[in-house]
Amino acid sequence: VVDIGKLYAQTGMFTYDPGFTSTASCQSKITYIDGDAGVLEYRGYPIEQLAEKGDFLETCYLLLYGELPTKAQKDDFDLRITRHTMVHEQMARFFQGFRRDAHPMAVMVASVGALAAFYHDSTDINDPKQRMIASMRMIAKIPTLAAMAYKYSIGQPFVYPKNSLSFAGNFIHMCFAVPCEEYKVNPVLSAALDKIFTLHADHEQNASTSTVRIAGSSGANPFACIAAGIACLWGPAHGGANEAALAMLKEIGSVDNIPEFIAKVKDKNSSVRLMGFGHRVYKNYDPRAKIMQQVCHEVLAETGHHGDPLLKVAMELEKIALSDPYFIDRKLYPNVDFYSGITLKAMGFPTDMFTVLFAVARTVGWISQWSEMIEDPHQKIGRPRQLFTGAARREYVGIDKRG
Ligand code: ACO
Secondary structure, eight states, X not given: OOOHHHHHHHHOOOOOOGGGTTOOOOOOSSEEEETTTTEEEETTEEHHHHHHHSOHHHHHHHHHHSSOOOHHHHHHHHHHHHHTOOXXXXXXXXXXXXXXXXXXXXXXXXXXXXXXXXXXXXXXTTOHHHHHHHHHHHHHHHHHHHHXXXXXXXXOOOOOOOTTSOHHHHHHHHHHOOTTSOOOOOHHHHHHHHHHHHHTSOOSSOHHHHHHHHHHHTTOOHHHHHHHHHHHHTSTTTTTHHHHHHHHHHHHOSGGGHHHHHHHHHOTTOOOOOTTBOOSSOSSOXXXXXXXXXXXXXXXXXXXXXXXXXXXXXXXXXXXXXXXXXXXXXXXOBOTHHHHHHHHHHHTOOGGXXXXXXXXXXXHHHHHHHHHHHHOTTOOOOOOOOOOOSOOOOOOOOGGGOO
């Protein structure tokens, strides 16, 4: 590892690294990935164990504080999160300004950014207490805003949080309950969603997390930083990939059409990619994808969608891709998004909510990384250099003399 900052100060040399494929922008103690071995650990704990044995709020505590909570710490943390689930009633009016057909991610970027306007008492980034209150507020309120975005889009009244439910159970309740009817959250679906949230909670310096860190490096308030992260997550090469993977499975339609589709992917002149495949860091099976595949089967069995033709297409596509030299040579394996779209669809979420659910889960990762950055004595404002390739100096020519 070379400290390029020091090298630059001594020699004026700097690196050209588009996409930061080989540049570490920070030191971090939060998440470890070994992309070649397919390993993902939060604070040293393997993702498989956390998804299997813990719950999402326990993972939130772990990411924020660095250790798993004791029973008393966990109870206190759960209580503190549930105390913050409501949003200001003015927020409901803020929502009325959006078109009904607005993409919920657009609503999320705006409404999370707007939280800063409501909570002036937690925007001083130099005060650790204010930082923690802002963190709690966002972990608790972003699911409420996400459910409101969904309810608004379908013209139903907002459903208030039910704090006796688990984090995932409450989210399902706010999305699918209607005020005039009894609604009971399905425990299988709530357990599945809890796992999905855990799988997406953090992933070191991905594009949206780096966006949050860069925004935060200027001293911007935490609500604005997380809104920036949500905007970045929206892109189809990042959080929008599960929506794109599901659209691709629908486009393929049946197992018989797979060879023709794969031929298009392999065609050098086409820009078609196998969505839900490949990863910048994993050059082996994404460990989250294995758990996601299992969750997908559980949810489809519970909701009676087990014969879903899209699942058949997905499984066959995976089988073919894993034995095809094109994908093997490029180390392209299914990523977490490959099965999450089918799973969320079976749970009843519309496709444009998929990335929103990702944002709900990733909020804790963004906040943990942002806090770590603020506390890091080496932290500097993010200010990449460029390799200038434009025109050399030339003299201004008056408009009447330009040919
Ligand atoms: N399908 C087909 N070919 C692919 C795919 C794919 N999904 N991904 C990469 N390749 C090929 C490229 O065409 C390239 O081939 P070449 O060497 O013949 O030119 C080679 O693999 C390397 O591709 P890069 O784009 O350089 O790889 P990079 O690491 O930059 O891309 C990315 C990673 C963006 C995730 C890419 O694999 C992709 O677009 N995947 C589909 C979108 C997706 O699923 N994104 C979700 C990521 S996970 C997440 O955000 C939670």
